[in-house]
Amino acid sequence: MPKSSKVLESGPSRLTVRKTYKLYIGGKFPRSESGRTYVVDGDNVALASRKDARDAVLAARAAQPKWAGTTAYNRGQVLYRVAEMLEARRGEFTALGVPGSEVHAAVDRLVWYAGWSDKIAQVTGGANPVAGPFFNISAPEPTGVVAVVAPASLLGLVSVVAPAIVTGNTVVVLAAGPQVAITLAEVLATSDVPGGVVNLLTGRYAETAPWLASHDDVNALDLTGVEHPELAAELERAAAGTLKRVIRPGAATDFTADPGLRPMTALLETKTVWHPKGY
Amino acid sequence: MFEYAPAPESRSVVDIAGSYGLFIDGEFDGGKDGNVFKTVNPATEEVLAEVTSAGSEDVDRAVAAARRAFGPWSSLPGAERAKYLFRIARIIQERSRELAVLESLDNGKPIRESRDVDLPLVAAHFFYYAGWADKLAYAGFGPDPRPLGVAAQVIPWNFPLLMLAWKVAPALATGNTVVLKPAETTPLSALFFADVCRQADLPPGVVNIVTGAGDTGAYLVQHPDVNKVAFTGSTEVGREIARTVAGTGKRLTLELGGKAANIVFDDAPIDQAVEGIVNGIFFNQGHVCCAGSRLLVQESIAEELLASLKRRMATLRVGDPLDKNTDIGAINSAAQLARISELSEIGAAEGAERWSPACSLPDRGFWFAPTIFTGVTQAHRIAREEIFGPVLSVLTFRTPEEAVAKANNTPYGLSAGIWSEKGSRILAVADRLRAGVVWANTFNKFDPASPFGGYKESGYGREGGRHGLEAYLA
Numbered sequence: 001m002p003k004s005s006k007v008l009e010s011g012p013s014r015l016t017v018r019k020t021y022k023l024y025i026g027g028k029f030p031r032s033e034s035g036r037t038y039v040v041d042g043d044n045v046a047l048a049s050r051k052d053a054r055d056a057v058l059a060a061r062a063a064q065p066k067w068a069g070t071t072a073y074n075r076g077q078v079l080y081r082v083a084e085m086l087e088a089r090r091g092e093f094t095a096l097g098v099p100g101s102e103v104h105a106a107v108d109r110l111v112w113y114a115g116w117s118d119k120i121a122q123v124t125g126g127a128n129p130v131a132g133p134f135f136n137i138s139a140p141e142p143t144g145v146v147a148v149v150a151p152a153s154l155l156g157l158v159s160v161v162a163p164a165i166v167t168g169n170t171v172v173v174l175a176a177g178p179q180v181a182i183t184l185a186e187v188l189a190t191s192d193v194p195g196g197v198v199n200l201l202t203g204r205y206a207e208t209a210p211w212l213a214s215h216d217d218v219n220a221l222d223l224t225g226v227e228h229p230e231l232a233a234e235l236e237r238a239a240a241g242t243l244k245r246v247i248r249p250g251a252a253t254d255f256t257a258d259p260g261l262r263p264m265t266a267l268l269e270t271k272t273v274w275h276p277k278g279y
Numbered sequence: 280m281f282e283y284a285p286a287p288e289s290r291s292v293v294d295i296a297g298s299y300g301l302f303i304d305g306e307f308d309g310g311k312d313g314n315v316f317k318t319v320n321p322a323t324e325e326v327l328a329e330v331t332s333a334g335s336e337d338v339d340r341a342v343a344a345a346r347r348a349f350g351p352w353s354s355l356p357g358a359e360r361a362k363y364l365f366r367i368a369r370i371i372q373e374r375s376r377e378l379a380v381l382e383s384l385d386n387g388k389p390i391r392e393s394r395d396v397d398l399p400l401v402a403a404h405f406f407y408y409a410g411w412a413d414k415l416a417y418a419g420f421g422p423d424p425r426p427l428g429v430a431a432q433v434i435p436w437n438f439p440l441l442m443l444a445w446k447v448a449p450a451l452a453t454g455n456t457v458v459l460k461p462a463e464t465t466p467l468s469a470l471f472f473a474d475v476c477r478q479a480d481l482p483p484g485v486v487n488i489v490t491g492a493g494d495t496g497a498y499l500v501q502h503p504d505v506n507k508v509a510f511t512g513s514t515e516v517g518r519e520i521a522r523t524v525a526g527t528g529k530r531l532t533l534e535l536g537g538k539a540a541n542i543v544f545d546d547a548p549i550d551q552a553v554e555g556i557v558n559g560i561f562f563n564q565g566h567v568c569c570a571g572s573r574l575l576v577q578e579s580i581a582e583e584l585l586a587s588l589k590r591r592m593a594t595l596r597v598g599d600p601l602d603k604n605t606d607i608g609a610i611n612s613a614a615q616l617a618r619i620s621e622l623s624e625i626g627a628a629e630g631a632e633r634w635s636p637a638c639s640l641p642d643r644g645f646w647f648a649p650t651i652f653t654g655v656t657q658a659h660r661i662a663r664e665e666i667f668g669p670v671l672s673v674l675t676f677r678t679p680e681e682a683v684a685k686a687n688n689t690p691y692g693l694s695a696g697i698w699s700e701k702g703s704r705i706l707a708v709a710d711r712l713r714a715g716v717v718w719a720n721t722f723n724k725f726d727p728a729s730p731f732g733g734y735k736e737s738g739y740g741r742e743g744g745r746h747g748l749e750a751y752l753a
Contacts, residue, residue, distance in 0.1 A: 130726035233526025240521030275719040
């Protein structure tokens with residue numbers, strides 16, 4: 001349904017201004033460096049290339065230390081701001097065919113994760129009672145740069161991006177529903193999310209995902225949106241080269257259910273610090 | 280160095296049989312195709328025993344036994360599983376002298392270490408996870424966490440019984456059954472552990488031990504009826520296992536190699552730091568994945584620190600692992616000795632300066648003198664590759680930023696050390712090190728309550744503590 005070509009009801013002869021759906025990399029909206037587009041529901045959408053994927057990894061890596069170094073409180077504020085912006089732009093998503101209830105669920109999911117930012121470390125970390133005169137504490141830290149093959153729905157997309165970034169990871173997302181994804185990128189771009197924290201690529205993930213799965217500077221791979229088991233297995237094998245953490249497809253299928261902690265903990269490392277006690 | 284009279288621990292506390300079968304379904308039996316291999320004492324090259332090399336049919340039988348045992352074992356009340364584990368812990372305590380001597384004989388590590396570090400930690404690990412067996416609903420993994428099924432566990436030769444404990448204790452506590460393959464050069468303590476299981480009346484099939492080399496391990500991890508793979512060993516083999524497991528849905532945890540930086544700042548207490556450096560790299564002959572194999576010392580104190588370190592190294596006693604005065608025992612195998620020697624020669628060839636204290640090494644067995652390289656750069660192979668031996672590479676730095684950058688300049692991320700008297704600096708540096716375990720003003724400390732495991736290519740998952748349960752729960 002080419003929504004953007006509709007003539008406004010109020011004006012007798014005014015054409016609407018169509019939106020160009022571009023990529024979202026490093027906080028900017030570039031076209032694919034390849035110059036390629038493809039048509040989805042009447043819209044021309046950027047068809048991301050291998051080079052775009054690599055540029056997105058660079059942007060994600062560059063943004064990661066600072067984002068991880070932001071206070072947990074601040075990251076929570078930013079995620080809450082994303083929820084506010086998504087709520088405000090609800091109409092844009094329903095115009096794209098996303099059910100209003102799903103937009104609400106996505107907003108609520110963002111609010112839920114926003115609150116986790118400064119609580120997850122207390123739930124998953126803490127003091128360890130070792131048998132000796134030592135201060136010993138474990139705390140979660142973000143894994144780093146996460147490549148995500150996202151599910152097509154808005155709720156699915158939010159449900160894979162939010163748990164990754166709330167703890168300080170940055171992501172390169174291969175998005176399935178391009179108009180919805182890029183509209184979400186526009187939400188992110190106006191929500192105080194630093195450029196590079198979320199990078200969204202539209203196109204054919206089967207083409208770009210292998211490059212991310214084998215990329216040396218990607219720390220984890222979320223395959224939630226991969227539909228073909230054989231491709232998922234191939235990507236998991238490619239990820240073994242640098243021992244990436246892998247979230248397999250099927251880990252989360254019902255995005256309306258309580259996600260639990262796993263979407264966050266799967267992208268966290270536990271660091272344990274020892275120090276002697278003594279006068 | 281003071282002359283000490285020899286103080287050997289008696290071998291008579293351990294009775295090693297001439298040959299060993301596989302431990303499958305609660306019984307020892309020979310392998311189907313009759314292949315055996317010898318395990319030797321690396322300190323003397325004396326053959327200790329002949330051990331069965333498990334073939335594919337043997338692994339099939341072991342996995343089948345573990346599968347049969349899984350139903351009853353996983354449906355036992357947690358409190359009952361706990362009591363088996365408490366029994367095992369007690370039996371290990373009671374037999375700890377015997378097991379310590381056995382471990383030193385088969386591995387080459389000093390008796391002081393197997394007696395004072397390995398065995399106490401082994402028993403403590405079983406005690407720790409025994410207590411979890413009936414408390415899993417409170418562990419933070421949901422109200423009704425379930426076991427996975429049959430766990431395939433492959434362990435290395437550097438801490439044979441301790442690595443077994445790290446694998447077996449959490450697996451059993453959570454209701455899984457296991458097939459474990461010990462390393463081919465150190466199979467004996469796992470076979471003695473099989474006897475501990477029998478003494479504890481552990482139901483047949485809950486623990487199965489298959490001995491063999493890499494082929495046996497490869498067959499085990501790719502077995503279709505295995506639900507979980509846990510591996511400790513080299514990063515290369517870890518990659519291969521991750522590839523094998525891809526697409527199968529098996530859960531996987533990997534504890535792999537390391538190239539830990541041990542960072543000494545200019546305000547560090549020098550004597551304590553020197554002890555920490557020595558413990559960091561020479562503990563267990565440097566056969567430690569988390570060994571502090573890269574010393575990063577602040578330039579302004581490098582000269583003083585190195586002089587101290589050399590003085591201290593000159594007092595290290597290398598020799599008979601069963602002698603209670605021994606600090607550094609035998610290298611575990613001829614193959615490992617060859618690798619250490621090769622990388623050390625490369626270190627010298629690449630321009631680093633090699634130094635070892637004067638020390639006489641025994642004529643038989645596999646030995647390597649404690650060694651340091653100075654003038655090492657980050658491009659040198661001895662600064663990048665895991666040597667897994669008593670060889671320390673020394674680099675310098677000027678600022679904390681440089682120290683952190685150099686420390687993190689490795690694909691590994693298992694452990695790191697920080698030496699400084701300034702609390703805020705320790706905490707800031709600890710925050711920025713990409714490593715799973717950070718020892719500040721100490722090194723190589725382990726505890727069953729403390730999670731252990733790596734970042735990046737040092738693997739994934741944690742062993743120890745509450746965190747260690749996750750690897751075995753659905």
